Amino acid sequence: MQDDIQVLIQTDQDIVTARQKGRSLAAALNFSSGEATLIATAISELARNIVAYAKKGEILLKVIINGGSARHGIQVVARDDGPGIADVDQALRDGFSTSGSLGIGLPGVRRLVDEFHIDSVENRGTVITVTKWKT
């Protein structure tokens, strides 16, 4: 089992680093190139949200295995101690963004992955966990 990969997110260069590591991990696990692109794009968007809203945070990449089917998956955890999201339901609706025109927001990211979980406390921070299973 591989160790978790941690990427600190603070600058635009970190966004590139995080998505490249996600793509390499997907390639190492024999994900298709299309799946790897979806994972890398989701990571890029999550990292971008960290830079835009929280200024800094981290992306964790984990390899997980589904017990029943022994399928491999990649879990991406985006964590920050930023302002948090006041209304999570609203943030998950299409067309909602508080940082202006940038960032397509969370609904887009949700469509790229198989599982999506968000935990956010106002003024404390946000943890978004997404999973993509290998087909």
Place this chain on the structure above:
Amino acid sequence: MEIPILKQSSVLIATLQAAVPDLDLLRLRTALVQEVVRSRSRGVIVDVTAIDVMDSFGSHILQDLAHMIRLRGAETVIVGIQPEVAFAMVQLGLRLENVATALDLEEGMAYLNRKFRSLA
């Protein structure tokens, strides 16, 4: 790293490398908007064949770039969006509205030439 801009007759061509940080993309946008006037170019081709991830930022900057170039009186074509990238963009909800796209450099050049002729 600065993204080089080439000139072929009246068209400027910028080829993006695989991993472009945001700042380089912003610099390219500024450089192309200035260069299109300085060199009296009529068209701009941005080749994204090597790009493996197009997220909301990248797509917004390309859209802005195309609109700015149009305000300067020239046309922009984005060429070489990879199939997987196109798939991810649509899933994410990115559209590149009102921006011309073409399969590759050759098709992009053909598109611009048709455009120039129709304006002549």
